[in-house]
Amino acid sequence: MNWAGLYTVLSGVNRHSTAIGRIWLSVIFIFRIMVLVVAAESVWGDEKSAFTCNTQQPGCNSVCYDHFFPISHIRLWALQLILVTTPALLVAMHVAYQQHQEKKLLVMTGHADAKHMEEVKKHKMRIAGSLWWTYVCSVVFRLLFEAVFMYIFYMLYPGYQMMRLVKCEAYPCPNTVDCFISRPTEKTIFTVFMLVTSSVCIVLNMAELIYLVVRACARRSRHNSNPSSGKGSFYGHKHSSEYKQNEINQLLTEQDGSLKDMLRRNSGLQEKGDRCSAC
Amino acid sequence: MDWGTLQAVLGGVNKHSTSIGKIWLTVLFIFRIMILVVAAERVWGDEQQDFVCNTLQPGCRNVCYDHFFPISHIRLWALQLIFVSTPALLVAMHVAYTRHEKKRRFRNGEKIDIEELKNEKLHIRGPLWWTYTSSIFFRIIFEAVFMYVFYYMYDGYQMPRLVKCEAWPCPNTVDCFVSRPTEKTTFTIFMLAVSGICMMLNLAELCYLVIKICMKESRKTT
Numbered sequence: 452m453n454w455a456g457l458y459t460v461l462s463g464v465n466r467h468s469t470a471i472g473r474i475w476l477s478v479i480f481i482f483r484i485m486v487l488v489v490a491a492e493s494v495w496g497d498e499k500s501a502f503t504c505n506t507q508q509p510g511c512n513s514v515c516y517d518h519f520f521p522i523s524h525i526r527l528w529a530l531q532l533i534l535v536t537t538p539a540l541l542v543a544m545h546v547a548y549q550q551h552q553e554k555k556l557l558v559m560t561g562h563a564d565a566k567h568m569e570e571v572k573k574h575k576m577r578i579a580g581s582l583w584w585t586y587v588c589s590v591v592f593r594l595l596f597e598a599v600f601m602y603i604f605y606m607l608y609p610g611y612q613m614m615r616l617v618k619c620e621a622y623p624c625p626n627t628v629d630c631f632i633s634r635p636t637e638k639t640i641f642t643v644f645m646l647v648t649s650s651v652c653i654v655l656n657m658a659e660l661i662y663l664v665v666r667a668c669a670r671r672s673r674h675n676s677n678p679s680s681g682k683g684s685f686y687g688h689k690h691s692s693e694y695k696q697n698e699i700n701q702l703l704t705e706q707d708g709s710l711k712d713m714l715r716r717n718s719g720l721q722e723k724g725d726r727c728s729a730c
Numbered sequence: 731m732d733w734g735t736l737q738a739v740l741g742g743v744n745k746h747s748t749s750i751g752k753i754w755l756t757v758l759f760i761f762r763i764m765i766l767v768v769a770a771e772r773v774w775g776d777e778q779q780d781f782v783c784n785t786l787q788p789g790c791r792n793v794c795y796d797h798f799f800p801i802s803h804i805r806l807w808a809l810q811l812i813f814v815s816t817p818a819l820l821v822a823m824h825v826a827y828t829r830h831e832k833k834r835r836f837r838n839g840e841k842i843d844i845e846e847l848k849n850e851k852l853h854i855r856g857p858l859w860w861t862y863t864s865s866i867f868f869r870i871i872f873e874a875v876f877m878y879v880f881y882y883m884y885d886g887y888q889m890p891r892l893v894k895c896e897a898w899p900c901p902n903t904v905d906c907f908v909s910r911p912t913e914k915t916t917f918t919i920f921m922l923a924v925s926g927i928c929m930m931l932n933l934a935e936l937c938y939l940v941i942k943i944c945m946k947e948s949r950k951t952t
Contacts (some may be wrong), residue, residue, distance in 0.1 A: 452733050452763040460760075499776060499909065509784040510907035514891060521912035529769045537760060544753070621894075623784065623905060 454484050457536065464539045466548050467576050471659040475652060479536060479621050482648045488530055491641050494634055501633030515619035515630045521607060524638070528645060533601040535652070537575045538589035538596075545585040565609055578663070579670070587663055594656045597649055604646075611646060613638040733763050737817060743818045746825055746852055750935040751866075754928060758815060758853040761924045766807055770917050772912055774804045780909030787899055794895035794906045800883065803914070807921060814928070817865035817872075824861040825852055854939070855946075863939055870932045873925055880922075886923055889914040 458480060465473055484674045504517045578586050604611065613635040632638075639658050737759060740917045744755055777799070854862050880887065895904050905923040908914075 452737055452759045453767050456734070456737065457760070457764065491851060499780060509782050510892070510905060513782055513907040513909050517891060517910060517912050522916050523773075523913060526769045526773065526913065526917075532767075533760065533764065533768075540756060540760075544749075548749075623907075 452489060455717075457533070458484075460543075461536055464543045467542060467578070468539075469578065469659055469662065471655055471662060472620070475655040475659065476539075478648065478652055478655065479532065483528075483645065483652075484532055486641075486644070486648075487525070487532070489505050492525055492530070494641055495523060498523060499632055502630060503633075504619065504624070504630040506624060507630045508625055508628075511619070511621075511624035511628060512630075513626060514621045515628065516617060519617050519630070524604075524608070524642060527600065527607075528605060530650075533595050534596045534600075538592040541589045541592075542582070542602050544588050545582055549576060579667075583663065583667060587660065590656050590660050590663070593659075594653060597656070599654050601646070601649060604642075608642075611639070611642050613642065624635065634711065666692070677689050683729055732848055733767060737763075740815055740824075743822045743825075746854070746858075747818075748935055748938065750931055750938060754931040754935065755818075757924065757931065758811070762807075762921065762944060764809055764919075765924075766804070766811070767919070768867065769919070770807070771804055773913050773917055774802060776909055777802060781906060782852055782909075783895065783900070783904050783906040785900060785904045787901055789906075790895070790897075790904060791906070793897045794893070794900060794904065796808070797895060797897050798893050798906070798908075803880075803884075803918060805877065806880060806883075810872070810925075813872040813876070814869050817868040820859070820865045820868075821862050824858055828852060828858070831849050840920065855943075857867075859943060861940065862937065866932050866936050866939070870929060870936070873929050873932070877922065877925060880918075881901035887915070 461476065462627055468476065500522070502512060504512050504515055506512075550571055554568060555572065557567050563688055578583060613632060615632060615635045617628050617630050617632065620626070740755060744752055747755065759840060778795055781791060781795045785791075828910060849925050852858060891911045893908065895906050896902070935939055
């Protein structure tokens with residue numbers, strides 16, 4: 452399991468994201484993960500071996516390195532990228548659950564043929580209802596993780612700039628010792644680059660959040676001005692037992708209407724005679 | 731055979747797991763195996779070369795390293811992850827055996843759809859329930875055993891900066907310095923926390939399975 456494996460897992464989620472979400476995912480993979488793997492790791496590769504202190508005291512090098520670099524930039528970025536990309540899996544799990552419910556509904560209403568089942572797997576889920584809340588939570592968590600890591604970076608390495616020389620007094624170094632960091636300018640450039648892309652991702656996430664909220668409000672105001680189109684209505688098929696009917700109603704109230712649209716498009720079985728006010 | 735192959739093997743088991751089992755598998759692959767491969771292995775990469783002792787005595791550094799690090803964290807985590815993920819193969823074997831039996835019945839004349847047999851999800855009941863519950867139980871045992879082994883071998887979960895070594899051929903007591911102790915402590919605590927989360931998920935799954943079977947039994951008797 453490496454970055455390529457993570458890419459495979461997350462590209463599945465891409466299908467159910469908004470347009471801004473897809474842009475965000477591309478920025479993450481191309482400008483952050485790829486830069487980390489092909490460039491930043493080689494810059495930081497010799498960070499310890501080339502950290503040189505002006506002393507021959509054994510152990511002073513290690514101790515000073517550990518004092519000034521409690522956790523390396525590369526590891527912090529790797530953790531940040533993993534934590535920032537995983538909330539998308541909440542959405543993937545919710546989508547999988549909704550698809551499972553839709554399949555159950557199809558079986559119950561007698562439309563469980565191969566064509567409908569395939570379409571359940573392939574059709575894009577509308578971000579409405581409970582999926583909207585899951586999606587918004589995942590975006591909020593992403594923002595939170597980005598902000599927390601930027602703060603941790605600032606706390607550990609104030610100013611985001613890499614010094615050329617640090618002065619170390621930790622045991623067993625005798626008195627104060629000058630220690631020199633390898634490639635400080637290159638490291639500063641990459642730190643600033645990763646910081647800028649992190650901010651771009653934060654801006655994209657905030658834009659996505661605003662877009663989702665505005666869209667939900669617009670949908671609600673349209674719904675209020677047109678009360679005849681409602682969710683959770685009675686699907687006018689004749690069933691042999693009331694229990695089955697109640698379960699179908701229960702499942703329907705949990706759907707956002709995308710399954711009803713799909714069935715209506717494909718089977719054309721909604722006639723005017725049926726009592727279906729959702730259609 | 732590497733982590734990718736293990737992922738392929740376990741991905742097949744995923745289909746027959748409960749939802750909690752699927753979450754557990756995701757946490758295992760993303761927060762443990764992936765962190766091990768992309769981050770932790772680099773941190774421990776130079777653990778022996780950069781283990782420095784305050785002496786010129788040949789052999790002292792090797793002996794002290796071996797004394798304080800009988801088995802490296804990375805190897806222990808790799809073993810832990812392999813042991814913890816393999817009970818799921820018990821379930822895979824049981825599912826394969828059930829399918830084999832169904833195919834045999836088909837060959838003996840019963841009408842069963844072969845294609846559907848390959849793709850159908852088996853419900854966790856009957857003997858499969860016992861196999862599944864045993865696999866979760868073994869996972870919990872292995873997690874706990876490895877967490878204890880870590881604690882016992884390294885006297886807690888913190889990596890010291892300095893260790894004092896008296897093993898032969900080191901003259902008297904010698905100061906030895908461990909490389910990147912803070913970063914190692916951070917990752918040890920992270921892996922410990924995720925291990926704890928995995929144990930919680932396994933316990934939750936066990937409780938869920940037991941409650942489900944009790945409810946099913948009580949519905950049958952009423």
